[in-house]
Amino acid sequence: MTRLGFVLDSGSCIGCHACTVACKSEHDVPLGVNRTWVKYVETGVFPDTDRHFSVMRCNHCDDAPCMAICPTSALFRADNGVVDFDDDNCIGCKAC
Incomplete structure (x- = not known):
């Protein structure tokens, strides 16, 4: 059986959640349920902080x-x- 997958450049993620919205819209995902979500980790100490994003999807x-x-x-x-x-x-x- 053919296996499907996702290819994305996580370095380009800015945390806008457009992928989450597009997935919900395309697949009629019910309110309160997500198949795609964006996690983030904040590093550093103010004022030298950074936020790293990671897109999580159904595998x-x-x-x-x-x-x-x-x-x-x-x-x-x-x-x-x-x-x-x-x-x-x-x-x-x-x-x-």
């Missing part, structure tokens, strides 16, 4: 723990190998 794991923990079985593996969800069954509990 469509072979043994996806989110599928096992979902109380409504809203998460499932599609025929193309992508971990997908049925938004009608998702209750937004954030266990995934």
